[in-house]
Amino acid sequence: MTEALRVTGAYKSLGGNRALNGAGLTVNPGEVYGLLGPNGAGKTTVMKAIAGLASLDSGEIAAFGRPMDARSRGEVGTLVEGPALWPHLDALEHIRVHARLRGVPREWGYAALRALGMDDVARRRTSAYSLGMRWRLGIALALLARPRLLVLDEPTNGLDPVGTRDIRTLLRDLAAEGVATLVSSHQLDQVARTCDRVGVLVSGSTAYEGPLDGLAAGGDLESGFFDLVTRSDAGVR
Numbered sequence: 514m515t516e517a518l519r520v521t522g523a524y525k526s527l528g529g530n531r532a533l534n535g536a537g538l539t540v541n542p543g544e545v546y547g548l549l550g551p552n553g554a555g556k557t558t559v560m561k562a563i564a565g566l567a568s569l570d571s572g573e574i575a576a577f578g579r580p581m582d583a584r585s586r587g588e589v590g591t592l593v594e595g596p597a598l599w600p601h602l603d604a605l606e607h608i609r610v611h612a613r614l615r616g617v618p619r620e621w622g623y624a625a626l627r628a629l630g631m632d633d634v635a636r637r638r639t640s641a642y643s644l645g646m647r648w649r650l651g652i653a654l655a656l657l658a659r660p661r662l663l664v665l666d667e668p669t670n671g672l673d674p675v676g677t678r679d680i681r682t683l684l685r686d687l688a689a690e691g692v693a694t695l696v697s698s699h700q701l702d703q704v705a706r707t708c709d710r711v712g713v714l715v716s717g718s719t720a721y722e723g724p725l726d727g728l729a730a731g732g733d734l735e736s737g738f739f740d741l742v743t744r745s746d747a748g749v750r
């Protein structure tokens with residue numbers, strides 16, 4: 514099976530910090546992969562590199578068996594560092610602009626809005642949106658071009674329980690259609706309910722990659738995560 518995403522040996526220095534220190538991860542088609550790690554571990558940095566928003570100092574990123582390039586990025590939907598919205602435009606106008614830029618039918622975007630439960634607010638300017646509505650539109654825009662790989666940086670940040678459950682259902686439905694998703698999160702309970710496999714970054718390196726069972730110490734994901742982070746952090750000092 515060709516992997517949807519493979520990152521190997523990723524290094525990146527930012528302002529004198531080693532943000533990435535050899536990180537690697539692999540996401541398969543039809544899989545929801547949870548990217549975990551303490552604050553500052555490098556999750557956003559690696560996702561920005563995958564999304565093409567930043568370069569690596571060294572390392573490789575491949576999508577669907579080929580080095581990531583402009584063509585393969587056409588098959589990738591991203592929401593990294595929050596939704597970038599125009600305050601004076603409504604959701605439908607966002608869809609039209611993005612559909613034109615991506616060269617896809619705007620109906621695909623309307624379908625994504627429906628999937629995100631945004632029909633009622635689609636004609637409202639985004640300046641009047643709540644945080645949850647902003648995130649929903651950001652995810653709809655990431656889905657617009659019907660990507661085979663989705664990269665979402667903390668997509669349930671600030672969402673209420675209904676919004677969080679909706680995103681979980683959406684990611685599972687997409688996985689059932691074969692879409693691969695890389696999603697970062699600090700919410701271990703949500704990760705346990707949503708993800709097939711996880712990777713844990715600590716100080717820019719991959720401390721664990723595999724099934725959730727392998728991380729959970731005696732069935733307790735939180736303890737397993739803390740143990741791993743403490744051990745790995747001690748190892749790099």
Ligand SMILES: Nc1ncnc2c1ncn2[C@@H]1O[C@H](COP(=O)(O)OP(=O)(O)OP(=O)(O)O)[C@@H](O)[C@H]1O
Nearest residue numbers: 527528530532550551552553554555556557558559
């Ligand atoms: N523009 C920047 N200049 C200097 N250092 C940076 C910059 N951006 C990130 N860093 C540093 O790089 C490291 C990795 O940051 P990153 O945002 O990728 O972590 P993260 O795992 O996404 O954290 P969080 O969970 O808090 O979102 C941190 O030490 C951070 O301080």
